[in-house]
Amino acid sequence: MNLNVNGRTHEIESPPLTTLLDVLREELGVHSPKVGCEQGGCGACTVLVDGAPRRSCLLPVAALDGAEITTVEGLGAAEHLEPVQAAFVHHYAAQCGFCTSGLLMAATAYIANGGTDDREAIAEALGGHVCRCTGYVKIVDAVAAAARGDEFDLSVTAAGLFTTTMSGGAA
Amino acid sequence: MTVHKGRGIAAIEYPTGMNQNGDPSQAWIKVKPDGRIDVFAGTSDIGNGSKTIQSQIVAETIGVPYEWITYDNSNTDSSPVCTGTFASRATFVAGMAVKKAAERVRERILDIAGKELEIDPADLDIVDGEVIAKGSPQTKISVPDVAAAATWGHGELITGAGAQLKPYAAIVEPETGKVDLPPHSAISYASCAAEVEVDDETGEVRVTRLVQCFDVGRAINPTLVEGQIEGGAIQGLGLGVLETSYPYYPGMEHRGGQFGSYLAPGMEDLPVMDTVLIENPSVDGPYGAKGIGEMANNPQPPAIATAVHDAVGVWVTELPITPERVLRALQRKAAGEGEPTRKGKLIVYDEELSLAAVAHPDAPVRLVVDA
Amino acid sequence: MKAVGARVPRYDGVAHVTGRTVFVEDVEIPGVAWVKALRSPHHHATITKLDTRPAEQMKGVRAVVTAADVPLNVYGHLSALGIPGDEPLLADAEVRYLGQPIAVVAADDEQTAQAAVDAIEIEFEERPALFDVRKAFDPDAPQIHQWGNWYPHFEAGMDRRQIRKGDIDAAFAQADVIVQGVYRPAAIEQLPLETQVCQVVPEANGRLTIYSCTQALYFSMGVVAAHLQQPLNKFKFVGGTVGGGFGGKVDTATETLCSLLALKSGRPTKWRWTREEEFLCSSTRAPWHMEMADAVTKDGWILGRRMITLHDSGAYARFSPYGVTKHAFHHTGAYTIPNLHFDGWCVFTNRTPTSAMRGFGVTSVSFATETHLSRIAEELGIDPFELRLKNANRIGDTSPNGVVYTDPSTVPTILAIADHLGHELPADYRTMTSEPRSDGLLPEHLVAQVGNPEDH
Numbered sequence: 001m002n003l004n005v006n007g008r009t010h011e012i013e014s015p016p017l018t019t020l021l022d023v024l025r026e027e028l029g030v031h032s033p034k035v036g037c038e039q040g041g042c043g044a045c046t047v048l049v050d051g052a053p054r055r056s057c058l059l060p061v062a063a064l065d066g067a068e069i070t071t072v073e074g075l076g077a078a079e080h081l082e083p084v085q086a087a088f089v090h091h092y093a094a095q096c097g098f099c100t101s102g103l104l105m106a107a108t109a110y111i112a113n114g115g116t117d118d119r120e121a122i123a124e125a126l127g128g129h130v131c132r133c134t135g136y137v138k139i140v141d142a143v144a145a146a147a148r149g150d151e152f153d154l155s156v157t158a159a160g161l162f163t164t165t166m167s168g169g170a171a
Numbered sequence: 172m173t174v175h176k177g178r179g180i181a182a183i184e185y186p187t188g189m190n191q192n193g194d195p196s197q198a199w200i201k202v203k204p205d206g207r208i209d210v211f212a213g214t215s216d217i218g219n220g221s222k223t224i225q226s227q228i229v230a231e232t233i234g235v236p237y238e239w240i241t242y243d244n245s246n247t248d249s250s251p252v253c254t255g256t257f258a259s260r261a262t263f264v265a266g267m268a269v270k271k272a273a274e275r276v277r278e279r280i281l282d283i284a285g286k287e288l289e290i291d292p293a294d295l296d297i298v299d300g301e302v303i304a305k306g307s308p309q310t311k312i313s314v315p316d317v318a319a320a321a322t323w324g325h326g327e328l329i330t331g332a333g334a335q336l337k338p339y340a341a342i343v344e345p346e347t348g349k350v351d352l353p354p355h356s357a358i359s360y361a362s363c364a365a366e367v368e369v370d371d372e373t374g375e376v377r378v379t380r381l382v383q384c385f386d387v388g389r390a391i392n393p394t395l396v397e398g399q400i401e402g403g404a405i406q407g408l409g410l411g412v413l414e415t416s417y418p419y420y421p422g423m424e425h426r427g428g429q430f431g432s433y434l435a436p437g438m439e440d441l442p443v444m445d446t447v448l449i450e451n452p453s454v455d456g457p458y459g460a461k462g463i464g465e466m467a468n469n470p471q472p473p474a475i476a477t478a479v480h481d482a483v484g485v486w487v488t489e490l491p492i493t494p495e496r497v498l499r500a501l502q503r504k505a506a507g508e509g510e511p512t513r514k515g516k517l518i519v520y521d522e523e524l525s526l527a528a529v530a531h532p533d534a535p536v537r538l539v540v541d542a
Numbered sequence: 543m544k545a546v547g548a549r550v551p552r553y554d555g556v557a558h559v560t561g562r563t564v565f566v567e568d569v570e571i572p573g574v575a576w577v578k579a580l581r582s583p584h585h586h587a588t589i590t591k592l593d594t595r596p597a598e599q600m601k602g603v604r605a606v607v608t609a610a611d612v613p614l615n616v617y618g619h620l621s622a623l624g625i626p627g628d629e630p631l632l633a634d635a636e637v638r639y640l641g642q643p644i645a646v647v648a649a650d651d652e653q654t655a656q657a658a659v660d661a662i663e664i665e666f667e668e669r670p671a672l673f674d675v676r677k678a679f680d681p682d683a684p685q686i687h688q689w690g691n692w693y694p695h696f697e698a699g700m701d702r703r704q705i706r707k708g709d710i711d712a713a714f715a716q717a718d719v720i721v722q723g724v725y726r727p728a729a730i731e732q733l734p735l736e737t738q739v740c741q742v743v744p745e746a747n748g749r750l751t752i753y754s755c756t757q758a759l760y761f762s763m764g765v766v767a768a769h770l771q772q773p774l775n776k777f778k779f780v781g782g783t784v785g786g787g788f789g790g791k792v793d794t795a796t797e798t799l800c801s802l803l804a805l806k807s808g809r810p811t812k813w814r815w816t817r818e819e820e821f822l823c824s825s826t827r828a829p830w831h832m833e834m835a836d837a838v839t840k841d842g843w844i845l846g847r848r849m850i851t852l853h854d855s856g857a858y859a860r861f862s863p864y865g866v867t868k869h870a871f872h873h874t875g876a877y878t879i880p881n882l883h884f885d886g887w888c889v890f891t892n893r894t895p896t897s898a899m900r901g902f903g904v905t906s907v908s909f910a911t912e913t914h915l916s917r918i919a920e921e922l923g924i925d926p927f928e929l930r931l932k933n934a935n936r937i938g939d940t941s942p943n944g945v946v947y948t949d950p951s952t953v954p955t956i957l958a959i960a961d962h963l964g965h966e967l968p969a970d971y972r973t974m975t976s977e978p979r980s981d982g983l984l985p986e987h988l989v990a991q992v993g994n995p996e997d998h
Contacts, residue, residue, distance in 0.1 A: 029570065031561065031564075031568040032561025034565070034735065034736070034785070035567065035737075035814065036735045036736070036737075036817070037429065037430055037817035038816065038817060039429045039430065039431070039817055039818075041429050041430025041431050041817070042430055042735060042817075044735050071561065072559070072560065072561035073560075073561050075560070076560070077560060078556050078557075078560050078562070081556070081559065081560070085559040085560065086559075088555075088558070088559045089551055089552070089555040089556055089558075089559055090551070092394045092395070092397075092398055092551075092552060092555070094552070094555065094558040094559060095218035095219070095220065095398055095402065095786075096216075096217060096218025096734070096735070096736070096784060096785050096786045097218065097554065097557070097558035097563045097785070098218075098565065098734070098735040098736045098785030098786055099735045100558050100559060101561050104559060122438075123438040123439050123441065124439070126438055127437055127438050127439050128437070129437075129438070130430060130435050130437065130733075130735065131735070132402075132406075132435070132733050132734055132735060132786050132788065133218040133398070133402045133786055134398060134401060134402050135398075135401035135402040135403070135404055135405035135406075135441070135444075136401075136405065136437075136438045136441050137397075137401040137441065137444060138397075138398060138401065139438070140438065140441070154551060154556075155550075155551070156548070156549045156550065156551065157394040157549045157550070157551050157552070157555075158394070158549075159393070159394070159549065160393070160394065160397040160401075160446065164445075164446070164447045164448070178963075179916060179926075180916075180926055180927065180930070180956075180959060181908070181912035181916075182875070182876045182912065182930050182934070182952055182955060182956050183875060183876055183904075183908045183912065184872065184875065184876040184935070184950070184952065185872070185901065185904055185908075186868070186871075186872065186904075190864065190867060190868035190871060190903070191867070193623075213759050213760055213782070214782070215756065215757050215758065215759060215781060215782045215783075215784050215787070216554070216782060216783060216784065217734075217757050217784040217786060217787035217788075217791070218784070218785075218786055218787075220552060220553075222552075222553040222554055223550065223551075223552050223553040223554075226545075226553050227545040227546055227548070227550060228545075228546065230545035231544065231545040231546040236545075237545045237548070237550050242553055244759075244782035245780060245781070245782050245783075246759075246778055246779060246780045246781070246782075247759050247760060247763055247774075247777070247778060247779040247780075248778050250759070250782075252760045253758075253759065253760060254758060254760065254761060255756075255757050255758020255759070255760070255761050255792060256757045256758065256784075256787065257757055257758065257787075257789060257792050257898060257902075258902070342697050342867075342943075345696065345697035345698040345700050345704065346704055346706060347704065347705065347706040347707065347943070347944075348703070348704055348705040348706070348870060348871070348884075348942065348943040349943055349944045350943050350944070350945065353945050354871060354943070354945065357949075358947070358949070358950070359951075360876060360950060360951035360952050360955050361955055362952075362955035362956045362958070362959045363959070364959050364962075364963055382959055382962050382963060383959075384954075384955040384956075384958040384959050384962070385955070386951035386954070386955055389546070389547070390547060391546050391547065392547075392548065392549060392550060393547070393549055394549045395552075403900065406788075406900060409730065410727065410728075410730060410905070410909075414728065414730040414731070415728040415729065415730060416728070416729040416730055416731055416821075416826045416894075417728070417729055417829070417893070420726075420728060420729065420829055421673040421674040421675070421829075421854075421891070422673070423585065423640075423673060423893065426821075426822060427821060428817075428818040428821045428822050429817060429818060429821065430817070433731060433733075433821060435731075435733055445962060447958045447959075447962060449951055449954055449955060449958065451949055451951045451954070452949075453949060454948055454949065458546045458547075464900070465900045465901045465902070465904075466901060466904070466908075467900075468900050468901055468905060469901045469904060469905045469908040469909075470908060470912070472727065472905075472908075472909045473908060473909045473910075473911070473912030473913045473916070474912070476909070476913045476916075477912070477913060477916035477926070480916065480920075486723075486913070486917065488723060488724060488725045488726065488913055489726040489727075489728075490726065490727040490728045490909065491728055516717060516718060516719050516720055517720045517722065518719065518720065518721050518722065518921060519722045519723075520721070520722060520723040520724070520917065521723050521724035521725075522724075524724040524726065525724050525833055526676045526831070526833065526850070526852070529674065529676040529677065530676050530677060530679060530680055531677070531679075531680035531681060531682065531683075533680075533681050534677075534679040534680045534681070535679055536679045536850065536852075536885075536887070537850075538722070538833040538834075538835060538848060538849070538850045539848070540714070540720060540722060540835045540848055541711070541714055541715075
């Protein structure tokens, strides 16, 4: 069977019930989708299958003959980041980075489908993704900014929307 | 069904660095022939951003742009000891190690620049990658030129090592807990207000707003500090109302083996969050910084418990404050139970949870209170 | 350009968003063997039979390791501090928690490794288990640990961590009101998105390259070196890029066993815990049981605190004694309480050993102290901001173990919250600072402390 991954067609040798996640990581060396739970529960393995976000740990590859798969490797490289990637850098939406690939793919689909910067709509669309580091605030900031079409200066990170800094303290 | 609103506050403190100290971090730095800086430290970056923070500290200390720093924490062959990324020590303790190493490097750069410019190094400063004469900024040599002169002219490798260690604070009186030295690197402080909505039919507690103020000493990178505070706040929310490994602790049943059976906070749980940073510098941390990574999940649970009481008049002091616990408490309240026992000036809450209520009468451990 | 204080982007930000950050499992190692563990199905049992030969004889199995293969099987998380160890790397004769590892297998693929684990012949005799820390001291409690049901190795052989300060009896005698309560925060999961994982490569020169998700490269290297009884230059730990930790990845959960299997098989090995193993077999945050009684005056001064803490360590000590000590040192929270009587125990139960998690030792007592203060404010009819500001620690006050506070910020952080919420405070509270108390703000019970802090 064939699988189109990030614009290149591969003949797949893994057994048909192998998950898409294992095919990507073990057979094709595509490492951005992460093994977070293999239970469909965390979202770290999310990729786009014909444009729709899917948990690659739950998909037997046999069901995907001829499908077009997009992973983070198929978004922009370092010099040519897609707006959603630039937004994640500028808004500091990734801390450890392990959940980031899955969130980027879900956000890509959300924006491609006309998603807006409405924070509740973003939370609903990306709600099944677990991030243990960020508290989600800056992820929502980043997706909203990308949905708005903001321009990003990557030499700095964005000031927190809700933060005030005071100097001095004790005395 | 009525949704009741409530608010509660909490104030906390938390130590920076391992309790009782004795936890070394070390670093070394070398300068490439074009003046770019390689930092070697053994601090794991678990997402907290220590690669970034330590690179900033080195850039600031030497006086070169952040972009000139490469940071290598990848292995124990090239990096010296770091006790680890825990105990809120990566910025303060490991940050001091790279700062001290950078100070040595700065001294070497100034020394060689002094020879090149024929000026006493004490009269030189490094600003944005250039060594300049104090009071005469047109007299200068770039750090890349200094590095080149060191490499090709003076036959020197510009390098520096640094180590941070506050000695182990021994407990010298085990009976009282008295220590011979301060047992921490610094102490940070925070306060938090939580606002909740409690549904008296379902028992569900929704945290709608968290207002938090943290004394961070000095925000080496304000964005990263916010990230720690926001991430910690959601974990604190999880502690308060969602998460438990043993839902019927001390019973062992219903332990969840997957995300679907363990309530980790999700994006839909995100409350409105206002954060205030106070910079009350530490005495001897890097640029006054204190460590706040861990304490970021400490103030929310009590603020939430207090807010729940404010909303519906019951104290739930077993975490998490699940719908079941709220409803049981409301039922007891409706039945006229759950009030503290009052004996003279003694007011005793939660008697049914206490050791005295559960343990064998002959067991030796009790909280003994003479009223 | 100033680097400190600037919102410079993450050093690794672009790598994160391009999928280029290399985590432990992203390192491709040809011919790597998969590792799986045989784990205890019981909370507490004696192992009456263990035969690994059926597994060793299976095709594709490269090595099986049991307790007998470990040069130093018992090495404690705190052994480097001179505290004795209690936990075997692999269970030997007895299991004390559900999921405790007994044997590990390395095989050509994951399925074969699991089949080999299933083929190991093992029998148990179940023993009574203890789950409730409040019953650990009962005369008829099941005995579950070689040291007894609670940790006995604090300084001077004490079986508890104590704090004593001031004159606790006088404080309680002087009190107008005594408020007592019980606080029980739960065990929770650290829950990093990356589960416990490592890969180990036996090199041609006899060294081991260990790709590790540890939060503490040198600490973990010391643990592996101790179990294997080898010098540090035998090992190269590669890591520093970790998919979340939150305390659980100080445990060094996989590195030693993968190293033993790599040495025994001569093959590289890889062990990635399943999410189920991460949930059910990895350390949790500890559940705590805290009882607190505060002696207070009508106008809201906290004169003294009596407290007992039972820390549920689970089956072994790990970092728990450290956590209880830290807890004791901070059991007054952000306040100055001059008279203290604290006893804390590390209690063993037959649950997964508990260990470090964000806020270790203090998250628990922050919950207890702050909820308790809210109750006191309610009982006395005092504004909760004012009660806290009144008792807030100040410059020159001393901690529970007699250390002088140099730069406290309790007062300004509380005032900032009040300000932000528009909460009104009387003028003398609004203008309060962290400077030492004086005049009307120096109550009689703190006079001695301020005059002579070394005595308190």
